Amino acid sequence: MRPTATKGLVAAGVTAAALLATATTAEAAPADKAQVLSSFTQTSASSYNSWASAEANRGAWSAYGFNWSTDYCSSSPDNPFGFPFQKSCQRHDFGYRNYKEMGAFSAHKSRLDSAFYEDLKRVCNRYSGATKSACNSTAWVYYQAVRAFG
Template identity: 40%
Template sequence: MTKLRSTLSGIALSGVLLGAGAAPALADSTASSGHSAAVAAAAPTKAQKLSKMKSLTEDSNASTGRWLDAMNQHLAHKQAIDKYKFSWKTDYCTSSPDTLPGGYNFKMACWRHDFGYRNYKSLVGNYYFKKDHKKRVDKALLRDLYSACDYRPWADPYPASQRARLKAACRKTARTYYGAVSAAG
């Protein structure tokens, strides 16, 4: 009986609010569309997008960390990064191997590189991308590839001499990839 009284009181209050022209929060269907308009109005400017892009594509370990955080936010559909409407498409290392013997994996390095190329070209065009951003994005790729070559599993199945050869081969492949994108890109 007490539950019925509290429910009826809530219904009566809703009726009074509706009659007075005020809508309770649960009955307000415009709240979400009003919020969408506020978000759309707060869309980042081109300058803000370029600044964010630069922070995510610099040639530094900190920038790599920021990109990984942003990528994880994107995968979790967080508004903090999705508001920029960046393209996260990738074909990883295009037609080159993404993984190398020894457990070396270039996928994240190539994804960040694709991210930089696709978004800068979309924001500033190919001419200004090549003029102002390409060299930095390519150098960041080399740093990321070298970081991938520093991988060593905690239970390494290879003897030290073989691991050294595998790492040297990985770094040589990294330089080859960097040379290819620097020349063509």
């Protein structure tokens, strides 16, 4: 090969490598993805509220590549006996799906299930008397199901 042709090929290769590195960097999730995921999946009401706000504005979080898909409460009713458990199930799916994609599910499953139960109990706290007791009993059944089968 002639020296000028070699220089041209080297320059083209360097340019292609730089473009590839830029494209890969642009497509990579932010370095704090695991931290943000953790903050969205804690047992507290503030964690639930942060997740709900992000879920309502998914576009603002698109760089993180979160999996927002859900089947809500799977094969169980989303609103058993009229208790609105759908959003709690949705956040539970969010945690399960994203930790599975990160390959860290088993390390977080117990906390995700506990957060689910806390979310359900917060739903039940809207009620009183026998209705609250029925809601809490239903929440307990849902929690035991995800612990055993989730």
